[in-house]
Amino acid sequence: MERFGQSVLHPAGAEADTVAMLWWIMLAGSALVTALVLGLVLYVALRDPSRRRPVSGRWLIVAGGVVLPVVPLTSLLFYSLDATARLRTAAAEPALTVEVQGHRWWWEVRYPGEGMAAFTTANHIQLPVDTTVRLRLTSQDVIHSFWVPNLAGKLDLIPGVPAEIILRPTRTGLFRGQCAEYCGAQHANMALHVEVVTADAFDAWRTRSQQPATFADEPLARRGEALFHSSGCVACHTIHGSPAHGRVGPDLTRLRERHALAAGTLPANRAHLSAWIVDAQHFKPGSLMPSFTGFSGADIRALVAYLEGLQ
Ligand code: CUA
Numbered sequence: 476m477e478r479f480g481q482s483v484l485h486p487a488g489a490e491a492d493t494v495a496m497l498w499w500i501m502l503a504g505s506a507l508v509t510a511l512v513l514g515l516v517l518y519v520a521l522r523d524p525s526r527r528r529p530v531s532g533r534w535l536i537v538a539g540g541v542v543l544p545v546v547p548l549t550s551l552l553f554y555s556l557d558a559t560a561r562l563r564t565a566a567a568e569p570a571l572t573v574e575v576q577g578h579r580w581w582w583e584v585r586y587p588g589e590g591m592a593a594f595t596t597a598n599h600i601q602l603p604v605d606t607t608v609r610l611r612l613t614s615q616d617v618i619h620s621f622w623v624p625n626l627a628g629k630l631d632l633i634p635g636v637p638a639e640i641i642l643r644p645t646r647t648g649l650f651r652g653q654c655a656e657y658c659g660a661q662h663a664n665m666a667l668h669v670e671v672v673t674a675d676a677f678d679a680w681r682t683r684s685q686q687p688a689t690f691a692d693e694p695l696a697r698r699g700e701a702l703f704h705s706s707g708c709v710a711c712h713t714i715h716g717s718p719a720h721g722r723v724g725p726d727l728t729r730l731r732e733r734h735a736l737a738a739g740t741l742p743a744n745r746a747h748l749s750a751w752i753v754d755a756q757h758f759k760p761g762s763l764m765p766s767f768t769g770f771s772g773a774d775i776r777a778l779v780a781y782l783e784g785l786q
Contacts, residue, residue, distance in 0.1 A: 476670070477648040479625050487646040487671070488626035493558050500554065504547055562628050562641075569609035569641060573600060577612070577619030577632040577654065580661040580762060581725050581738040586681065594684045594715055597725030598667045598738045603677035604647050612638045617659065623652030623669050631656055644671040649734060660761045666739025683786075687716020688728045691784030699781025702774055711763070714785065723763060730782050737762070745783065749775050 479485055486495040519527075574585040584596045602608055612621050614632035622629035627642040654665035672680065690696050703709065704718065711723035719727075725738075733743050740759050741747040752775055755764035770778070 477646075479648050479650050481624055481651040481653065483624040485625055487644060487648060487650065489643040489645060490562050490627040490641070491625055492645075493561055494624075494628050497555060497558050501551070504551065508547065564641075567607045567643075569607045571603065571606060572609045572611060573602075574611045574613070575600070575621060575632075577614040577616075577621070577658070577665075579616050579659050580654070580665040580759070582665070582667045583725070584667075586684070588685070591687070591716070592685050594728070595713065595726040596684070596729070597727075597733075598735065599733050600667065600669045601677060601680050602644055602669060602671050603674045604644050604671050606674065606677075607641065607643045610640045610642065612640060618656050619654045619658050619665070620656035621652065622655040623650050623667075625650045626652075626669060626671075629655050644669075647671050647673060651739070653739075661740075661759050664738055664740040664759055664762075666735065668734040668739075670734075684715075684729065688714050688785050690781055690786070693780075695777050695780040696784045697781075699777035699779070702770075702778055703781055706767070706770075708778075727782060727785065729786055731784075731786065737764070745779055748779050748782065752778060 479487060483491070483495055483498060486492045572587060574587060576583040576585070582598050584598075584600050585593065586595070587593050600610075610621070612630060612632045614634045616634065618634070619632040620629055621632060621640060626644055627640055630638055630640045632638065648671055650669045650671065652667045652669060654662055656662075658665065690700060703714075709719040709721055711721040713720050713722065713726040713728065715726070715728040730748075735741065736743050736747055736751055737755070737759055741751055751758060751764075752767055753770065754766040754768065755762060756766045
């Protein structure tokens with residue numbers, strides 16, 4: 476899977492193309508104005524002083540004060556109004572709706588459906604390529620902003636104000652997104668990944684995600700499962716199809732397919748998962764995940780074996 480650097484300048488979606496084009500036009504326009512002004516400065520500076528003549532003030536005001544700013548700014552205004560309209564209206568009726576809720580400081584991602592067909596992920600959005608998708612954005616705490624620059628423009632999640640973003644990824648790959656509105660101490664640690672795959676791979680992933688979670692049936696993982704359900708983890712976390720239904724923290728079903736831990740705070744690997752459970756407050760102070768310093772090394776290994784084996 477190709478990993479893309481988080482950048483507006485490497486668009487991989489129809490909406491991101493529009494934003495990138497606007498950026499290039501503004502760069503070209505401002506480069507032109509800069510060149511023009513520098514050219515004029517050089518022209519005046521290098522000119523023979525004896526041939527300088529005073530310029531009429533009225534001419535300067537009309538040309539430099541009115542025409543020069545109004546023409547490019549008005550053209551840019553109309554271009555950006557048109558670009559915004561294109562960003563707001565889908566070229567085709569969205570074939571998929573995904574609900575994204577911002578929390579301090581992680582992303583809840585819900586794929587709606589009937590009963591068990593609905594499922595939830597966290598900090599991870601899976602999308603089919605070349606498909607128009609509607610993302611419904613909500614927040615129940617403070618204002619966040621959803622921004623995956625390679626795929627689409629940015630949109631605020633304002634509590635009580637439903638918003639939606641339409642996007643159509645045009646390339647498969649892994650894209651990073653980031654909360655783009657300051658939302659508290661861990662705002663910088665509120666990232667997410669969008670994995671764009673082929674339509675077939677997406678259907679297979681969705682079917683798999685709709686099944687109740689299973690885990691490796693071996694003693695360590697079984698011990699981890701028992702600990703998970705007896706140690707308070709279930710009060711905050713959900714495992715699809717298990718008695719764990721907590722909604723305070725991220726859904727941990729299929730944690731193994733996430734590309735980072737704790738919303739982009741740590742790399743996704745066994746060592747960091749262990750360290751996160753033991754002392755989350757060290758890595759992300761103020762988050763709702765407590766540090767579980769009371770677990771023994773064997774407890775942690777069991778919990779990690781259970782969580783890593785979930786699929
Ligand atoms: Cu959420 Cu910044």
